[in-house]
Amino acid sequence: MCQLRLNTQHNYLTKVVCDGRLVYDKNIVLGENSRVLDSGTGTGIWATELANEVPDSVKIYASDVSNSEFPPTHPPNVHFSLASVTSLPREWSNKFDFVNQRFLFGALLVEEWPVALSEMYRVLKPGGAIQLIEMEPRFPVPETPKTSQIMKVTKEATDGLGLHIYVAENLAELTKGAGFVDIVDETKRLPLGKSWGEIGLQGAVAIGGAYRNTGALLVKNGICSSREAHDRLVDDVLKEWDEYGTHFPCKLVCARKPV
Template identity: 50%
Template sequence: MTLDEARDAYVLPRDESERSSYYPPEGRILDSATGTGNWALDIANEVASSVEIHAVDVSGVNFPPSPPSNVHLTISSATKLPDHWSNSFDFVNQRLLFAALLREQWPEALSEMYRVLKPGGSVQLLELDLFHPVPESPVVSHYRDMHAASLSAVGLLYDAAKKLSTMLGEVGFTDVMTVTKPTPVGKKWDEKGLQGAKAYREAFGNWRISSKSRLH
């Protein structure tokens, strides 16, 4: 992967033409399992203030304290969204739940996304693929296999990224498209790589805490 490819890992739209193809100019956007709400806050800066953005998570402990007026925070599980939200969102986002949702919870979460989406609406899911691409060095292979085995041992779907297309089709979604992008990790990729390494460490640090809670 070149430095230019690493920089191209940016997944939000870069200009008005890309923005219009991603997010509705009006209507409602949902960020399911929002965590800190960062994605919702980023999107609030990308779309018109008239767009209504809802962000939900099973816990509000990490919610931003003062979101913009068009960002609404709700405590709710990704597997059980509010009943009155059926057919009400133009766009639904969900990301990085491979280390959060149990294997049997994935169909529930995807079915809920389908339920709350308006006919003709779109969803976007972003997941980390531990096996693509992986340079086959002993150290990388060791940590990759260790993480996969640990996630699987507690019932998590470590290969969710590879199974999303099939699972989406099974709950009713059509026109499913998969886009694979490299994730720059490490000082080789300058500041973006350092940020990637930090995010990776924090993600698995949070997962270890979550796993201990489940086991106890």
């Protein structure tokens, strides 16, 4: 189910954030023998789809702290490995032409973000580029009661863990702080619910599913009384999205390591 949700989320984000492209910046050409990293890859779907678009000689590395979502089969030029975005292998220094990192806003601690950015910088070749995509899980339009409530309880739980779920706002600044240049900072829109048609339904599966997955944490921390109560809240949130055609902001940051 998690694989299905993550792969639905991939199709959705590719469409609504990257205008249907895996690599948003049209100036980036991944030619023969290029090296690409998908950091925090999840199911590896971005990496495996990229393999179909680039020459076979392009080596695509897909890394994550967990291999639980790695696919059973994949193209031969995609290499899966275990690595944290905060401590990529030493031998990867100056290795990659392009690094993609997407949707780790619920995964990294406040103090881990600058480390992750400096690791991406280290493993890029001079002139190499990054693509970062992170949802801003606040400022929904319109802001409706149940959506406000789920944002509030989720923030309370993630604050308790020291996670930086509002990192999207600081993404360009963090990128600059790590030494990147030519920073392009765009705000895209995540449409949610059936009034947006098929894409809004995909968004509800992806983002609503992510909220549903936080249920156990919220109950454990005493923020929600039970899984059933949390599930009911998520159901009400999904109804609001269907009714009001809600959308959330999402940041897309592209940048380069200086030559």
